Amino acid sequence: MARSGFLGDLLTNLYGRGKWSEGAMERRPIEDLCLALLSAAGEVSGLKLASAIFRRYRGMSPEEKLAFFTFLNERLDVDAAEVAGLAQAYAEARTTENFAALVRAAEPGRQELFRRLHQAPGATAELVAARVDLLGMLEEHPELKRTDMDFVHLLRSWFNRGFLRIEQIDWNTSAKLLEKIVAYEAVHEIHDWDDLRRRLHPEDRRCFAFFHPTMPHEPLIFVEVALTRGVPGSIQALLEEDREVISPSDANTAVFYSISNCQKGLKGVSFGNFLIKQVVEELSLALPKLDTFVTLSPIPGLNRWLKTLPDDRRATRLLAGKATAVEAEAMAARYLLEARRPDGYPRDPVARFHLGNGAMVHDVHAGADTSENGMGQSCGLMVNYLYEDGQTERRHESFTAEKKIASSRSVRAKARSEKGSTAAAKVSPPASEPAS
Amino acid sequence: MARSGFLGDLLTNLYGRGKWSEGAMERRPIEDLCLALLSAAGEVSGLKLASAIFRRYRGMSPEEKLAFFTFLNERLDVDAAEVAGLAQAYAEARTTENFAALVRAAEPGRQELFRRLHQAPGATAELVAARVDLLGMLEEHPELKRTDMDFVHLLRSWFNRGFLRIEQIDWNTSAKLLEKIVAYEAVHEIHDWDDLRRRLHPEDRRCFAFFHPTMPHEPLIFVEVALTRGVPGSIQALLEEDREVISPSDANTAVFYSISNCQKGLKGVSFGNFLIKQVVEELSLALPKLDTFVTLSPIPGLNRWLKTLPDDRRATRLLAGKATAVEAEAMAARYLLEARRPDGYPRDPVARFHLGNGAMVHDVHAGADTSENGMGQSCGLMVNYLYEDGQTERRHESFTAEKKIASSRSVRAKARSEKGSTAAAKVSPPASEPAS
Amino acid sequence: MARSGFLGDLLTNLYGRGKWSEGAMERRPIEDLCLALLSAAGEVSGLKLASAIFRRYRGMSPEEKLAFFTFLNERLDVDAAEVAGLAQAYAEARTTENFAALVRAAEPGRQELFRRLHQAPGATAELVAARVDLLGMLEEHPELKRTDMDFVHLLRSWFNRGFLRIEQIDWNTSAKLLEKIVAYEAVHEIHDWDDLRRRLHPEDRRCFAFFHPTMPHEPLIFVEVALTRGVPGSIQALLEEDREVISPSDANTAVFYSISNCQKGLKGVSFGNFLIKQVVEELSLALPKLDTFVTLSPIPGLNRWLKTLPDDRRATRLLAGKATAVEAEAMAARYLLEARRPDGYPRDPVARFHLGNGAMVHDVHAGADTSENGMGQSCGLMVNYLYEDGQTERRHESFTAEKKIASSRSVRAKARSEKGSTAAAKVSPPASEPAS
């Protein structure tokens, strides 16, 4: 049995009797290398090919990368007609062979390609980086979403919870990693090392990150935690330079005040919920007096929503900086409890995240984030989401299945105080669950 | 939107308002738990369900396990008719939606179930253990091979080369791990700690194993290596109690004399080739004078083959213990170079492994393993497979694509010396490559 | 300024203009090398000399070593006349200079030599090994005790508590270290790896050792601990092969059943007390339900003592194996509470150790160690010493200052039951403290 065509040539080049150089292989189009990798009989030849493909990919221009992803999207797609035929055959005779043929045909070839590429040393990071490129193309080339779906499918499998390792980040952490924390912080910018020190070093502060075994020096996501007495209502107070540090054993509340995803290329692979759950667990074990786990979160979509209400006097006053704290909190509560996307889920992305994790809307605070960013997105308002022990699974299911937004009595009262006095008919009616 | 039927009930049980105990969940059939896990909206509720499923599985009788796998095999199979329809639709309109629907439908539901189960702590080991059960059922229930195919598909992804970590096993290794090495050694039994010490402690001995991050205390495969001057032809001499230890820097040859797979449940996920390649790399770096990497391997199928040749005088003499060393080696060489399975690959499983890795048959030795096991399987004969730098990829491809068996001149000469004088017409003609 | 004589020559050899080889240095007597090391102006030249001295020492015959220690003892002693003069001078004028001169002169030169030797890599182990040699000479050459005193003085300083690091020894410990545990066990021989496993692996067993930073792979002392319910009275029962393992959280008692010093060369540098105290602390933290810390100890001097009482009928019966358990325990109690050395401290060395640590004699048991060794030294009797929280300092001081032996009421009763009926007038009266 001889292999014909380009693959035979290529293999001769690759492993041939010394006649052709490795350089010869390098001159072949990357598409050929990919097909060769898919055709290679086993893992033996695969490593060299996979490394060569990554090397080639790294050197490509944006246009070349687009062409490459288009190749994956079209040439390594499923053959629908073949699948239809094999499905028919399997429907008629459920043999192992028919099953195997169907399953193989129904999986796009690029999935197997990604898996084979993943054998190379350092491949995980290479693939995650390639996906960043792909994500940047989707808006202009939405058909590439098919390839992205396969990407996500595999990344979810490889970044499965079982592989993640939690690590505490503190002042004993290496400068190299701390630099990345500074760079990746997405919520409240870390200005310099002194600022970082204030967030990591005091004994009433904690930071935890998830890592993956194949990218041991790259945090995937991290959360910054403040240990406090009572639920705080202002990020300024929480991060103040000269605030008084309390003893961890005196704290009753753990405040998740910043959660940052670090890897763009892992969009769609969710870590946040697992991280919060595990941090709750670790802190509960270490500090048994903690009884409240709560966030202090931004409301990134508030101002955008207010601007959709030009006829609402209170919205206008709030945007104009003329609202009282009571009025402001009323609008924020209404936004969080009532403003919905067409699919019925909350408008606010941070709300979707925490409610989806099983948290509830606990309180809203005016004047809580007076930074330029905080004023610009939410007129300085912030929100606490509460993770209540023993309630998160039920709330998660209610939220996911029925879109119910769990909220505290006081937040609902704030939202109602607003409603009586306004005609914001656009807002869909709340399906709030009577949570507390 | 409300969920109806058993899932709604179950979720009410699970997360409901404190009315039902967790015990209530425990009384539901495991199949219900699996369907609930598949229906659960997100990872939040999944962890509890996954843990409950594993707990239930562990307590099941063999019959219950068979019923469970049958459920996975039938109920969580692909719906072939649906796939056929969706493939048709995608053939007509290659939209992202059609693609997504097809891909989802064409993947058996049990794959998603396995992935969700994999989120639970310790899930990897649980799944590997469950597969051991499944493998035991395949002979009597070959239809379950469909489920096993899905198992292997995922395990290959999770035990991808990128996740494996090599570790040297030596006298600094923990007793806990060394116990496992003793238990898992599959080729040349380790009799006691003194025997183990002789294999790990002397400076001319090495042992390396692969580990996986989710099973950090469980070796997946390990190889024992002897550093020697020249290629050895006897396992007794290699493992002799009072042999002279040589300085590693004096060695020119590394002998892989035992390779043991440790995890039955990972059958079909191959590690051996990667391990050998990496050990060659590590040893080459540490000991630049090493120029020969060779095995000293058993020939497990020789005697069985000899018994298929009742009319062959030499085979009979060899089995009767009456053959000379020259005659014995001639028969072994012939077996290794010529005895084929119906599919054209070598009869001998160890030969298939090393030749598939790109090694060549280097030499055969009579009187090389005089243990009961060695006499019983191969009349005491052993073989060296040679891993030749720069040749393994090419040989691997030749072997895989064309079934060519690479061999040394001397082994071919030994095989020929036999052929002239025998009428073993059953043996198919060799396709040996002129390797050296 | 030139240095004259042998040192000048030697330094010329050592560092000279390439004329002389290092071999030349090697031919000089070790005494010359020592004097050169003492004369060397600084640490620069010292390392080479120190290494050369150790190399030479290792190659010496016993006679040469004796000559070497005699040199240290005589030539590097204090010059008493000089000291007397300098002391006189300092008495007359307490200047810094006079003080410095006196202190320097009053310290034997060999102490400075040992300190300078200690600069070489690996020197700690070399010096400890050299002391083993010296200890072997003391009986025949008691005058060498002066040198040994200087040795101990420095070793105590270098093996100061602050330098010791405790480590748990368990089944995760390396085989290399476990081998040493087997070799060093001095109380109840470890027969093989299965025996070792039974002492380290079960969750109701613990083992802790002290290590020193300069000898990281050499345990200094280790203690084996059993976690039990109640105070045990038999070593056989404690080490039984098929005994039932209990959960550590069910244990109320920690039994120190074997304490072994590992380094002969550190005789006189005591670690045992610190180790016991720290293990008590670590176990108390980890297992708060433990309320009793007790030993199960041999009585190594009992039979020897019994033999000094040829006229005592009960002693004779006990030695003849004819005593009842009650009689045997009575004799053992009497021995422990009353048998004294001329200096007033207990005859029994193990008793001196534990009482000196502040423990009390808690109970004695017949038939507790029926091994050959146990029968030979104490007719199978063993003793529990109790380390009572909050009492050890006081008991230690009473014992050390007033030779009071703390004991339990029951042990005193056992001892009394014996006394009434015997005329062992040789035994000095007890000064037992009414402890419990």
Next chain:
Amino acid sequence: MARSGFLGDLLTNLYGRGKWSEGAMERRPIEDLCLALLSAAGEVSGLKLASAIFRRYRGMSPEEKLAFFTFLNERLDVDAAEVAGLAQAYAEARTTENFAALVRAAEPGRQELFRRLHQAPGATAELVAARVDLLGMLEEHPELKRTDMDFVHLLRSWFNRGFLRIEQIDWNTSAKLLEKIVAYEAVHEIHDWDDLRRRLHPEDRRCFAFFHPTMPHEPLIFVEVALTRGVPGSIQALLEEDREVISPSDANTAVFYSISNCQKGLKGVSFGNFLIKQVVEELSLALPKLDTFVTLSPIPGLNRWLKTLPDDRRATRLLAGKATAVEAEAMAARYLLEARRPDGYPRDPVARFHLGNGAMVHDVHAGADTSENGMGQSCGLMVNYLYEDGQTERRHESFTAEKKIASSRSVRAKARSEKGSTAAAKVSPPASEPAS
């Protein structure tokens, strides 16, 4: 046997039958606690006393500390008359007992006190801190030098080379430790984290520190190294922000451009020489192409010396900033080769350090450190000291014994160019060794 007086009382307090509180002990003068610690029979009671003494010491005012050190200096001094008598006795009869008595009496009691204090957890750092206090008193209370001598004697023993552990400091080092590096840098200030990063992170930079096992988070001394091609003559160029990083394998020179002692309390315990030697060794192993090990060092005493030469026209010109580079270097060379202290050793402390380590004066550079500090102490001049393989021991001995200053031909030429034209008769004649 009862103990009388304060010790008996104190022990009763400490361990007594619960009558007195630990607070009672705390009210006793620290001197009593010290005497009790010295009288305590063993290590058992010692730990509590030692901890109490440290606690007390930490709370003392400067005056109280002075009183305490005076107590140590006077009350715990040697009894000269007793020593004289015991020396006499030993001169007459060299028995072990006489020797023991003499040695014990001739060692000031405070040494034994320090050793017993050293048993407490964390004691090393406490003692080092106490010595910082003591050093601050010596100028006004020179008689306390006797106590300081004993301090140094013990610290040298405890900080013996054998205990020191070298560690590389780089960007993987913890922020906590890096903060200390920033704080302790004594030669060229580290301005911020970016500056630190430039010294630690680039692959042509290295930093190494010594640590002690009892103070694992406290560097004792560290050296910063630049890998270069050729010997550099300017610290500005070496530390430039945008300089080109070279591959370590291209470097032929390792430049020690900053050496900082971190622990004031360890003054007189020298680490620098050992650190340099070990770094040379480690770098030589890792980068075999390195053939030159050289410093780029400040000349801290140059300007002070120039000012002692008011009549020297060139000195005046140099101080006035009017000298040419040639003139400046000539003066610096003359200073380094000829300016001596009354004891004959070089005036310059950095010169004494490196020459004492066996280095030679290799070159001088004008305009090498134009920082305020560099201009203020040495008119911007710097010097290279060369550590020449195989020459350091000899040079060290020549320097120490004969005060010979090893120097290169070019430096000597520079110094001579100066001499011809000046009448600086005060400068003593050089004893430079013809080194290269």
